[in-house]
Amino acid sequence: GESVGLHLPTLSVQEGDNSIINCAYSNSASDYFIWYKQESGKGPQFIIDIRSNMDKRQGQRVTVLLNKTVKHLSLQIAATQPGDSAVYFCAETWNYGGSQGNLIFGKGTKLSVKP
Amino acid sequence: GAVVSQHPSRVICKSGTSVKIECRSLDFQATTMFWYRQFPKQSLMLMATSNEGSKATYEQGVEKDKFLINHASLTLSTLTVTSAHPEDSSFYICSARVRGTGPYFGPGTRLTVT
Numbered sequence: 670g671e672s673v674g675l676h677l678p679t680l681s682v683q684e685g686d687n688s689i690i691n692c693a694y695s696n697s698a699s700d701y702f703i704w705y706k707q708e709s710g711k712g713p714q715f716i717i718d719i720r721s722n723m724d725k726r727q728g729q730r731v732t733v734l735l736n737k738t739v740k741h742l743s744l745q746i747a748a749t750q751p752g753d754s755a756v757y758f759c760a761e762t763w764n765y766g767g768s769q770g771n772l773i774f775g776k777g778t779k780l781s782v783k784p
Numbered sequence: 785g786a787v788v789s790q791h792p793s794r795v796i797c798k799s800g801t802s803v804k805i806e807c808r809s810l811d812f813q814a815t816t817m818f819w820y821r822q823f824p825k826q827s828l829m830l831m832a833t834s835n836e837g838s839k840a841t842y843e844q845g846v847e848k849d850k851f852l853i854n855h856a857s858l859t860l861s862t863l864t865v866t867s868a869h870p871e872d873s874s875f876y877i878c879s880a881r882v883r884g885t886g887p888y889f890g891p892g893t894r895l896t897v898t
Contacts, residue, residue: 703886705889710875710892710894711891711892712788712790712877712879712889712890712891712892713828713877713879713889714889715786715886715888715889718885758827758828771818771830771833772818772830772879772887774827774828775827776826776827777826777827
């Protein structure tokens with residue numbers, strides 16, 4: 670079946686560096702994507718979203734890029750901090766403006782920030 | 785805005801008993817809430833979709849008689865794990881959709897069945 674997957678299960682970066690977390694999706698009908706951050710023992714925290722009519726969206730220290738041609742999604746974190754250490758999930762859904770499909774989660778990437 | 789709470793955050797119960805978990809949308813009305821289950825180091829697995837005023841829609845493989853869901857109001861959905869067994873021990877998370885964005889997740893409930 671169609672699913673959302675991640676290229677890298679773990680990512681270790683130095684504090685202050687930029688982090689890039691990648692995600693591949695296979696459902697061409699998906700039109701809404703979300704990145705979540707999950708710290709140990711907590712629920713997923715909404716970070717940033719993007720609709721399929723956009724290629725890029727920026728938030729505070731985070732940027733999401735969407736490449737519909739190759740069905741690829743990435744999350745960029747600028748000046749990574751120890752507090753960014755967590756598992757990051759991408760998620761996709763479709764028909765967001767109408768009767769939204771279920772949210773499909775990727776497997777997750779664990780980001781470890783070294784001081 | 786868009787805050788979702790869950791209660792309790794942790795619960796330990798004996799095998800055979802039932803446990804109720806509450807999910808509340810604190811600053812918005814949620815016509816639809818979702819219940820997920822998450823095992824250690826794994827992604828979230830959707831269990832059911834809870835619609836206010838109607839029966840929940842369960843995912844394939846999820847026993848509706850074991851995981852009772854009630855969406856009594858636009859701000860409250862409950863999940864009751866009936867006749868709990870140790871294999872039901874898991875992290876249960878709810879989420880709610882806000883028009884135009886989200887969904888947003890609650891902090892989760894750690895259930896341990898002894």
